[in-house]
Amino acid sequence: MPFSKAPHPSRRFASGPFPLPASRGEGIRRALPAIALLLPLLWPAQAQAAELNGAELLLPWAVPFLGILLSIALLPLLAHDFWEHHQGKIAAFWAALVLLPLFTLFDSATATAAIGHAIVLEYIPFILLLLALFTVAGGIVLRGNLHGSPAVNTGLLAIGSALASFTGTTGAAMVMIRPLLRANDDRKRNAHVVIFFIFLVANIGGSLTPLGDPPLFLGFLRGVDFFWTTEHLFLETLFLVAVLLVMFFILDSIIYRQDGHSKPDPTPDDERLRLSGGLNIVLLGVIIGAILLSASASLGTVRILGVDAEIANILRDLVMITVTFVSLAVTPKADREANAFSWEPIKEVAKLFAGIFITIIPVLAMLKAGQNGVFAPLVALVSSADGSPNTAAYFWLTGMLSAFLDNAPTYLVFFELGGGDPQELMYAKEMTLTAISAGAVFMGALTYIGNAPNFMVYSIARRSGVNMPGFFGYMLWSVTILLPLFALLTFIFYM
Template sequence: MLVLATAATSHASLPHLGMVAPFVVLLLCIALMPLIAAHFWEHHYPKLAVTLGLITAGYYAFVQHNWQPLHHAAQEYVSFMALVGSLFVISGGINIRVKGEATPLVNTLFLLAGAVLANIIGTTGASMLLIRPWIKMNRFRITGFHIVFFIFTISNVGGCLTPIGDPPLFLGFLRGVPFFWVLQHCWAAGLLALTLLLVVFFILDARNFSRVPKNIRDKETAHEEWQFNGLLNLVWLGVVILAVLLPKSIQETTVLGVFTIPALVMLAAAAASFFITKPAVHEANDFNFGPVKEVGFLFIGIFLTMIPALQILQSGEAVQISSPLQYYFTTGALSAFLDNAPTYLSFLAASMGQQHLSVESHADVLKFATEHARHLAAISLGAVFFGAGSYIGNGPNFMVKAIAEKSRVHTPSFLAYMYRFSIPILLPILIVVGWVMVKSGQ
């Protein structure tokens, strides 16, 4: 959720092209180090991510003498981590015990329900709430593709219908896009994408289920049992959602320059949840701060090192695109690696700039949403859908992976995630959705 200068950035203030290198190095490390030096990476990734981020920060502070991008990055990083961290802590205080009925049909319906829930409590909240019961109900046969499709549906595609659903859409809402605009203009594309993903998942899960010996299948799916503990945390979850919906004037009020009022409310709700929740509930969830720590350190590096890349992109020199379909795929391609929230804002600014409109003006954003709905829908869908393209495309992705690994579930590596799942399965589906919905204007 990085707010930088708009497409009007002057040539003089653009960073040197070489300053994209720290971002590229960080991406390569995230992709390759777990494969070639897993032990080293596990112990030293915080140092590397922070060091690369500081290189970029030093360039802006001492070479360009421009602190504004760093201030914006710090403020948006704090807001990002406040949202992600609070939802992680609060959902970690809700324990859902489930046993049995992990059949392909029940699994598919579970993913569908989670995708709907993502529009109410956000992809982060839904992911953190449901990933543990998802693992437990499939314990007797869970594989990497169960985790990947959870990320596809609940952590990303499912949250495409409301501003609460996914951070990019929340940024658009703050800039002036009406709350129900996304639902009105994107429901058909969201329904098609989710349907295709669930059909593919059902087929793959049915094959997985058929390989389990019949006596084990009958035993593990004989009875369905659900038990909920820590439901008081739903109150704190509601506080976080209300903080997201505070008026814009309050949203922009800051304390100490980087802590917005909503961020402080979210952090307070998270603290209250953590200290009020019974230790037994945390123990049942195997709750620890490892996953959010990993996201926190990696995204310090990502938020800082991506500043030059986004500024060059927003200058209009990097790409020249105009049609909705071009915006859909270009926004999507970069959303898979640049984090989908700042990428959304960058392309929104670029597209509005082509119409001589400013992303800083609520009136201009509303005009753009009204007169250029296809472009805005393409940018919105590209950012949300393709956030599932890699582990770093959207905040919940890494957290789901970390929780799964903590639960001793094998998850694909960064590269395996892409070449085994997102490229051969997700990408063709999103191409079909783009061609059918974005190109046709539906």
């Protein structure tokens, strides 16, 4: 068998057409592939589930995971229209390449528990948090006119960087990008303002809490304390944010003067700065409170799809759903229109991450096998001669893969490679987890595809008339500015 050294055949599922009357509608027909993939999850798991043994799995099990990541990275650039119309089908295809062998080669209890762990304990909480933050942030509007002087721009970047750890990088980017663009719409050269915005607000600023960036929330779901990253990444984040803000102020001042601008004077048409959507700020507090309570409360467990789910976590997820509906009900339509609010970004994330969380299951099992698995060479890369973790290697390998793939699954890969035990990683191997977290969050800024908000900001800026650089043009900026800073960061904190 190509997928396993020790297969455990149990049940083969016959496939065949499922014809529907035309009256049922095209929507149901389109849903059939997704329903077919979910059917195995409903199969009763009578036997005691055994954990997937990663030492028995061969490299072909990793192909679907690599395939979906490469699809996300390359297809939007190489086949944009095809990707936009078929991304859900592409994600389902790669997921099927894991689901079908799992239920064919392993007993149903083991396969169901593996899928249940990924969906119930990780994917559902992950996507519900993103949904709640996305909806709440979409109802917060910064109105008014600002003049994009170097001081004002630097202040907006600083505010956005601070906001990112509490509303998420996506939320902060969507709240702050339009006021920043309005402030600079009369400047001849303003692409650098958006580039630094991506560096700071869409990436580095989101490093202090699990709310800030998806990789950190995945760590929280794995057992990392809520304020662990606040304590362990604070100095690194402060260093990068401070240096980048100073660099930006100097660069923006030079360009501002070269383009013939002077200190702006207020005009009668200026609208005073004000914040709309105050109730959504309260709802943001509810989200934070629910997460903190779920981490501290012990209300027992309930068994779902072969895994034990904490009741406190289920209640947290219900709060996320409630917050989403309340935000939609209390936010004036004009506020969402001012933010050009659309469900498309979160729908795209939901579809793609469903595929990612399924395809990563065998990869995590193989990584958990360590030296006994097929990823033993990767283990060697992040280990020193004496077998101890190489902190700098964890930072750079996590970071460089995060730049070109997606930083959330990359974080999970190296989290598992570091041992996968949150207690051990938080204390005995705290520098390893710090390096993994920093690499995933910080280096997502190196490309447009490193973190979800990057391309969203790029798209909004281009539609607003900003002459943004292309994929490699942006990389010229990021490599020139960020890589020396990351090298200095490594020397100061990880050597």
